[in-house]
Amino acid sequence: MTLKPVNRRSVLQMLAAAGSAPFVLKSTVARAETPLTVGVLYSGSKQDYGFNQSHAQAAAALKKQAGIKVIEEERVPETIAAQRSMEGMIRQDGAQLILATSFGYFKPHVLEMAAKYPDVTFAHTGGMWTAGMPENIGTFYAYIFEAQYISGIIAGHMTKSKKLGLVAAKPTPNLLRSINAFAIGARSVDPAIQVQVIFTGDWVLPVREAEATNTLVDQGADVIAAQVDSPKVVVETAEKRGVMSCGYHSSQADVAPNGYLTGAEWNWITPYLVYAGSVRGGKKPEHYLRAGLGDHFVKNSPFGKLVTPEARAAAETARADLMGGTRVIYSGPLKDNKGNVVIPAGVMQSSNDRALDGINYLVEGIIGQV
Amino acid sequence: MDAASIGWLALPLAILGGAIRVSTPFIFVSIGELITEKSGRINLGLEGTLMLGAMAGYGISYLSGSPWLGVLSAGLAGMAFGLLHGLLCSVKRVNDTAIGISLIVLGTGLAFFLGKPLIEPKAPPLPSIALGFWSSVPQVRAALDVNALFFVGIALAFAVYVFLNRTGWGLMLRTVGDSEEAARALGFPVLRVRIIATMAGGFLAGVGGSFLSLSYPGSWSEGLSSGQGIMAVALVIFARWRSINALGASLLFGGAGALGPALQGIGVTGYYYLFNAAPYVLTLAIMVASTSRAAPFADAPGELKLHR
Numbered sequence: 001m002t003l004k005p006v007n008r009r010s011v012l013q014m015l016a017a018a019g020s021a022p023f024v025l026k027s028t029v030a031r032a033e034t035p036l037t038v039g040v041l042y043s044g045s046k047q048d049y050g051f052n053q054s055h056a057q058a059a060a061a062l063k064k065q066a067g068i069k070v071i072e073e074e075r076v077p078e079t080i081a082a083q084r085s086m087e088g089m090i091r092q093d094g095a096q097l098i099l100a101t102s103f104g105y106f107k108p109h110v111l112e113m114a115a116k117y118p119d120v121t122f123a124h125t126g127g128m129w130t131a132g133m134p135e136n137i138g139t140f141y142a143y144i145f146e147a148q149y150i151s152g153i154i155a156g157h158m159t160k161s162k163k164l165g166l167v168a169a170k171p172t173p174n175l176l177r178s179i180n181a182f183a184i185g186a187r188s189v190d191p192a193i194q195v196q197v198i199f200t201g202d203w204v205l206p207v208r209e210a211e212a213t214n215t216l217v218d219q220g221a222d223v224i225a226a227q228v229d230s231p232k233v234v235v236e237t238a239e240k241r242g243v244m245s246c247g248y249h250s251s252q253a254d255v256a257p258n259g260y261l262t263g264a265e266w267n268w269i270t271p272y273l274v275y276a277g278s279v280r281g282g283k284k285p286e287h288y289l290r291a292g293l294g295d296h297f298v299k300n301s302p303f304g305k306l307v308t309p310e311a312r313a314a315a316e317t318a319r320a321d322l323m324g325g326t327r328v329i330y331s332g333p334l335k336d337n338k339g340n341v342v343i344p345a346g347v348m349q350s351s352n353d354r355a356l357d358g359i360n361y362l363v364e365g366i367i368g369q370v
Numbered sequence: 371m372d373a374a375s376i377g378w379l380a381l382p383l384a385i386l387g388g389a390i391r392v393s394t395p396f397i398f399v400s401i402g403e404l405i406t407e408k409s410g411r412i413n414l415g416l417e418g419t420l421m422l423g424a425m426a427g428y429g430i431s432y433l434s435g436s437p438w439l440g441v442l443s444a445g446l447a448g449m450a451f452g453l454l455h456g457l458l459c460s461v462k463r464v465n466d467t468a469i470g471i472s473l474i475v476l477g478t479g480l481a482f483f484l485g486k487p488l489i490e491p492k493a494p495p496l497p498s499i500a501l502g503f504w505s506s507v508p509q510v511r512a513a514l515d516v517n518a519l520f521f522v523g524i525a526l527a528f529a530v531y532v533f534l535n536r537t538g539w540g541l542m543l544r545t546v547g548d549s550e551e552a553a554r555a556l557g558f559p560v561l562r563v564r565i566i567a568t569m570a571g572g573f574l575a576g577v578g579g580s581f582l583s584l585s586y587p588g589s590w591s592e593g594l595s596s597g598q599g600i601m602a603v604a605l606v607i608f609a610r611w612r613s614i615n616a617l618g619a620s621l622l623f624g625g626a627g628a629l630g631p632a633l634q635g636i637g638v639t640g641y642y643y644l645f646n647a648a649p650y651v652l653t654l655a656i657m658v659a660s661t662s663r664a665a666p667f668a669d670a671p672g673e674l675k676l677h678r
Binding site: 044045047048049196197198199200201204205206207208209210211212214215216217218219229230232233236237240241254255367368369 | 380383384387388391392482486489490492509512513582586587588589591592593594596598627628630631632634635636637639640642643646
């Protein structure tokens with residue numbers, strides 16, 4: 001390398017370079033900050049044809065957004081392992097937003113990590129933020145029962161035996177709300193329709209789910225709906241027995257090309273983008289974010305080939321009514337299946353009504369017990 | 371008869387159907403474990419072998435288009451795992467129970483890892499035999515749609531009985547399991563017999579796994595086993611190391627497992643947690659009733675390290 005003689009021109013060049021350096025540096029730093037790293041934790045397999053898959057699909061959609069980097073870890077137990085996973089994502093990968101998608105991550109894992117890393121935003125599925133919890137926590141969930149109501153309308157139109165079967169995991173309030181909405185939807189078509197529920201007692205029990213499906217078909221149900229963690233087995237068994245089925249969480253259409261009618265699906269990309277937006281805008285996350293069909297937090301699987309035009313039209317009308325707020329699923333008079341009035345005439349409990357949070361009954365027309 | 375109105379008849383039918391559908395993997399795994407335990411070793415790893423077999427069977431059936439080839443490869447995969455267990459336990463001072471537990475983790479992990487691309491594809495399932503052809507009631511036809519492996523399992527139980535009690539090799543296996551010293555004195559190759567017995571057990575457990583993925587419930591998923599392999603190992607103790615008993619225990623377990631859903635189905639909607647626990651309660655009750663206080667391990671192979 002030859003040294004250039006120092007003259008007026010080269011001195012000017014050097015001064016100009018020095019002067020612009022801060023701007024150049026600043027712009028590269030800004031560019032390096034732009035990709036937002038989002039860490040996603042799943043409690044199970046991303047390919048479970050169920051709840052985790054619905055989140056994984058949203059994460060895949062998030063990945064396609066410009067300037068967003070997604071890192072994922074599946075099968076993270078709801079133990080101290082969740083904290084380790086979150087901490088790894090924050091410290092090693094520089095995650096600024098953590099999406100903790102399983103209920104059990106909230107207490108104490110998300111709470112502790114949020115207190116430890118106040119600059120990172122934590123969004124948790126299903127948790128409930130209350131005053132006093134760290135400000136950098138957001139909790140989101142979706143009114144899946146609105147989509148179940150639409151599924152119920154489709155099932156109600158399609159059934160010939162007037163008997164619908166439903167394989168459910170456990171009678172938790174969220175599941176009960178969905179089961180009831182499904183039944184209310186079906187019985188809005190024909191009040192003679194009965195919905196028979198079988199609780200398997202746990203979230204994932206493939207053999208018992210298949211047994212339950214067989215029993216329901218034996219009892220004359222011609223549409224089987226699944227409300228378990230991974231509805232694949234139920235939908236598949238229903239298809240084998242030649243009856244129709246309704247799915248849950250994500251689409252199971254490909255395991256039952258003939259009988260799959262529709263399903264209630266989560267559309268998590270909407271809340272994901274809300275939180276990504278608040279991180280980018282430097283704002284506090286929405287602490288309690290809940291919405292349904294109207295805000296595209298939930299959707300229905302594309303209707304199957306068996307679904308009649310009449311059923312489609314009824315479902316579309318119901319969807320428009322729900323989105324417009326002119327129809328309320330839980331509106332009185334509503335009786336439970338023991339004959340007690342649970343919502344008196346004239347009372348409406350719209351989807352965001354907190355009275356529905358602690359629901360502990362099955363509505364009239366459901367054969368089953370909490 | 372109207373399809374919708376079989377009412378209470380559905381209960382015995384569901385129990386029968388459940389016994390046929392649910393019990394097959396239990397039959398295979400418990401008979402496999404019985405052969406292994408008769409040689410004086412316990413292989414707790416069959417839960418992992420079951421998962422590996424389920425995955426391998428599904429994968430090979432999908433790739434080759436032949437479900438029976440899937441069953442065979444599931445068996446071979448299980449056999450390889452049996453060989454691993456057999457070899458590791460042949461090293462001095464290695465504990466067979468601990469190896470078994472580590473094989474549960476390895477087998478399940480391996481099955482999850484290799485099975486990732488198999489969750490979505492549809493593999494050709496094992497054909498079933500329509501034994502309900504004589505009936506016009508669809509429920510009866512469905513309950514009697516029996517998989518061929520179920521009959522293989524029944525035949526196997528009797529074949530193992532004959533093998534253990536009527537053949538020279540069976541005697542050798544029992545001798546090795548009852549008293550290592552006696553077996554050595556007779557010049558029996560103790561280690562070889564044990565390794566082969568563990569491999570045979572692994573083969574059968576693998577086949578049992580392939581039933582789960584290729585017949586009932588009938589596709590590969592990670593929650594497929596939910597502890598059935600462990601339960602089958604426990605059934606061997608329940609069956610007091612007799613193959614015909616193991617068959618009976620598996621059938622009982624399968625039938626009782628159908629009780630929970632079936633009762634809810636016919637309208638007995640309460641107490642489902644209790645009814646769902648029926649197989650376990652029943653097993654426990656029979657076990658308590660049949661235990662002899664004087665000689666609690668009278669039927670156990672002498673070399674089995676259950677009671678030391």
